[in-house]
Amino acid sequence: xxxxxxxxxxxxxxxxxxxxxxxxxxxxxxxxxxxxxxxxxxxxxxxxxxxxxxxxxxxxxxxxxxxxxxxxxxxxxxxxxxxxxxxxxxxxxxxxxxxxxxxxxxxxxxxxxxxxxxxxxxxxxxxxxxxxxxxxxxxxxxxxxxxxxxxxxxxxxxxxxxxxxxxxxxxxxxxxxxxxxxxxxxxxxxxxxxxxxxxxxxxxxxxxxxxxxxxxxxxxxxxxxxxxxxxxxxxxxxxxxxxxxxxxxxxxxxxxxxxxxxxxxxxxxxxxxxxxxxxxxxxxxxxxxxxxxxxxxxxxxxxxxxxxxxxxxxxxxxxxxxxxxx
Amino acid sequence: xxxxxxxxxxxxxxxxxxxxxxxxxxxxxxxxxxxxxxxxxxxxxxxxxxxxxxxxxxxxxxxxxxxxxxxxxxxxxxxxxxxxxxxxxxxxxxxxxxxxxxxxxxxxxxxxxxxxxxxxxxxxxxxxxxxxxxxxxxxxxxxxxxxxxxxxxxxxxxxxxxxxxxxxxxxxxxxxxxxxxxxxxxxxxxxxxxxxxxxxxxxxxxxxxxxxxxxxxxxxxxxxxxxxxxxxxxxxxxxxxxxxxxxxxxxxxxxxxxxxxxxxxxxxxxxxxxxxxxxxxxxxxxxxxxxxxxxxxxxxxxxxxxxxxxxxxxxxxxxxxxxxxxxxxx
Numbered sequence: 001x002x003x004x005x006x007x008x009x010x011x012x013x014x015x016x017x018x019x020x021x022x023x024x025x026x027x028x029x030x031x032x033x034x035x036x037x038x039x040x041x042x043x044x045x046x047x048x049x050x051x052x053x054x055x056x057x058x059x060x061x062x063x064x065x066x067x068x069x070x071x072x073x074x075x076x077x078x079x080x081x082x083x084x085x086x087x088x089x090x091x092x093x094x095x096x097x098x099x100x101x102x103x104x105x106x107x108x109x110x111x112x113x114x115x116x117x118x119x120x121x122x123x124x125x126x127x128x129x130x131x132x133x134x135x136x137x138x139x140x141x142x143x144x145x146x147x148x149x150x151x152x153x154x155x156x157x158x159x160x161x162x163x164x165x166x167x168x169x170x171x172x173x174x175x176x177x178x179x180x181x182x183x184x185x186x187x188x189x190x191x192x193x194x195x196x197x198x199x200x201x202x203x204x205x206x207x208x209x210x211x212x213x214x215x216x217x218x219x220x221x222x223x224x225x226x227x228x229x230x231x232x233x234x235x236x237x238x239x240x241x242x243x244x245x246x247x248x249x250x251x252x253x254x255x256x257x258x259x260x261x262x263x264x265x266x267x268x269x270x271x272x273x274x275x276x277x278x279x280x281x282x283x284x285x286x287x288x289x290x291x292x293x294x295x296x297x298x299x300x301x302x303x304x305x306x307x308x309x310x311x312x313x314x315x316x317x318x319x320x321x322x323x324x325x326x
Numbered sequence: 327x328x329x330x331x332x333x334x335x336x337x338x339x340x341x342x343x344x345x346x347x348x349x350x351x352x353x354x355x356x357x358x359x360x361x362x363x364x365x366x367x368x369x370x371x372x373x374x375x376x377x378x379x380x381x382x383x384x385x386x387x388x389x390x391x392x393x394x395x396x397x398x399x400x401x402x403x404x405x406x407x408x409x410x411x412x413x414x415x416x417x418x419x420x421x422x423x424x425x426x427x428x429x430x431x432x433x434x435x436x437x438x439x440x441x442x443x444x445x446x447x448x449x450x451x452x453x454x455x456x457x458x459x460x461x462x463x464x465x466x467x468x469x470x471x472x473x474x475x476x477x478x479x480x481x482x483x484x485x486x487x488x489x490x491x492x493x494x495x496x497x498x499x500x501x502x503x504x505x506x507x508x509x510x511x512x513x514x515x516x517x518x519x520x521x522x523x524x525x526x527x528x529x530x531x532x533x534x535x536x537x538x539x540x541x542x543x544x545x546x547x548x549x550x551x552x553x554x555x556x557x558x559x560x561x562x563x564x565x566x567x568x569x570x571x572x573x574x575x576x577x578x579x580x581x582x583x584x585x586x587x588x589x590x591x592x593x594x595x596x597x598x599x600x601x602x603x604x605x606x607x608x609x610x611x612x613x614x615x616x617x618x619x620x621x622x623x624x625x626x627x628x629x630x631x632x633x634x635x636x637x638x639x640x641x642x643x644x645x646x647x648x649x650x651x652x653x654x655x656x
Contacts, residue, residue, distance in 0.1 A: 037475055037480040038480060039480075039481065066475075166628075166629070192625060193625065193627065193628075194628070195622060195628055196628050198580070198581070199577065199580075200577075200578070200580060201571055201575055201577075201578065202388065202567055202570065202571065202578065205570070205571065206381075206385045206618070206619075206622075207622055209381050209385075210378075210381070210619055210622030210623055211622060213372055213375075213377060213378055213381065213623070214370065214372040214378075214622070214623040214624075227577075234571065234572075238495070253482070254481075254482065254484060255482060255484060255573065258484075
């Protein structure tokens with residue numbers, strides 16, 4: 001009797017699952033981000049949701065753990081999502097490994113999975129969309145050289161590198177891209193060894209203060225994220241050296257945008273998280289339509305300066321959250 | 327040691343801590359500071375300049391203030407891991423009030439009061455619920471960090487009034503106001519520890535709770551007070567930090583508790599309680615930041631710098647231990 005009931009339950013469950021799988025009209029794309037507590041990931045969601053609002057027949061569900069430290073929680077969210085069986089999944093996986101089994105299971109079940117921002121260690125994904133941080137770092141170097149030339153300065157002297165944290169892959173990529181770029185575009189500039197600030201803005205301020213004071217031949221500073229960028233901008237503003245020292249920073253937040261306007265940062269290298277979300281959902285839809293997708297797509301980084309920051313396209317990059325369709 | 331001996335010590339509190347021992351520790355620390363300053367002045371032309379020295383004092387003040395509060399907790403044989411989180415919540419709460427148009431003369435005392443109440447919450451956990459201070463304040467740290475994120479939406483709170491930013495960037499007769507505030511708190515702490523019953527109670531509680539109870543010291547108000555003070559100091563540090571940055575930063579103060587503990591132990595504080603001094607904590611904080619500042623000026627490898635600071639903590643504590651043991655034998 002008990003066997004019979006279990007069997008009946010299983011049959012019902014199966015019927016429900018297959019039933020819902022056949023009735024996948026509209027297409028539901030589940031978007032899973034690394035952390036809900038960050039503007040960057042919120043911008044990914046805005047991009048994904050806007051896609052759904054612009055395309056009839058596509059719905060987007062969003063989920064993610066509160067912080068990037070919650071790797072386990074993200075894995076369970078993904079597992080639950082795969083069991084639920086949406087039409088496709090877009091995920092920015094915090095861990096490169098922990099989510100692999102669930103991603104492979106989804107792919108085996110015919111659910112296309114598009115990974116964004118962070119590469120996972122499996123080839124079983126539909127497509128991978130991310131910023132090429134090495135290229136972004138190189139762009140920063142090129143911009144710095146151009147700013148120096150525009151200011152009529154000789155391309156000699158020291159350039160400081162203030163890095164948010166040691167041992168983080170995206171930052172390592174940005175820094176090494178910057179180093180390569182500087183070597184290529186202005187080999188006579190000396191890049192000083194990186195100083196790390198533990199992503200603490202006070203430490204960033206203190207470090208920038210010390211570097212500016214002790215290196216009278218300092219002509220440029222590269223800050224590889226928003227915390228370091230804001231710290232450097234603060235010090236250059238206070239010491240009035242914003243025109244003597246060209247500072248370029250990665251990312252965008254309200255403080256950095258204000259610094260760009262004030263001229264304490266000469267340029268920002270910004271990624272396109274909105275584009276990652278938008279193109280991520282688009283890739284899933286295309287995959288479902290049977291299109292063959294490239295294994296890797298660079299969503300690109302852009303240089304925003306005081307001159308172009310008011311243009312629509314750059315304004316959108318600086319403030320992706322403002323693009324949400326109501 | 328019998329209970330009578332302990333009572334004897336309790337009756338003349340701080341004799342071990344206030345007398346020869348403390349002067350010895352401070353002398354060692356002073357010597358380290360002098361050697362450091364001499365070395366850096368010789369190797370870097372920038373180090374001894376007034377501009378760098380006032381930068382150095384500004385850079386040290388935040389940790390220096392937190393360390394003074396931490397010192398009192400450590401004297402009672404406790405620990406307060408929540409100070410870094412309190413720095414963040416104070417910065418955010420105060421900034422939110424300022425943004426809402428509250429005058430800073432009201433928002434600052436209110437924020438310090440909120441900070442102090444977080445400390446009293448720690449005191450309740452430690453005294454009433456008997457959770458060890460390490461765990462109690464670890465729990466509070468996590469709760470407060472979460473609250474900060476909820477209140478700020480994980481965003482910085484900027485566009486604060488100019489006068490508020492001027493508190494930390496200003497100076498009086500060329501002396502940075504952050505340093506002056508730190509020194510005022512130093513004086514307050516010296517007074518509390520050496521000239522009030524409260525301070526003496528902290529030492530007695532730190533040497534033995536049993537003794538404290540036997541000598542009629544009521545633990546509750548003292549425990550509440552010490553954690554309340556530590557959090558109030560941290561809140562003030564948080565306000566100063568947000569003034570320095572002209573914004574409330576939700577991720578501010580991460581791992582500041584460790585820097586504060588390091589400053590206290592370099593300064594002769596013992597996690598076993600009943601040892602440590604305000605001057606020691608001040609010098610400990612100065613030594614740590616001087617090494618960081620000098621490292622930046624000289625371009626010393628940042629990872630090597632970390633090794634140096636870690637080694638310094640162990641050497642300072644090690645030398646002190648050996649000296650104290652010798653003094654006890656002699």
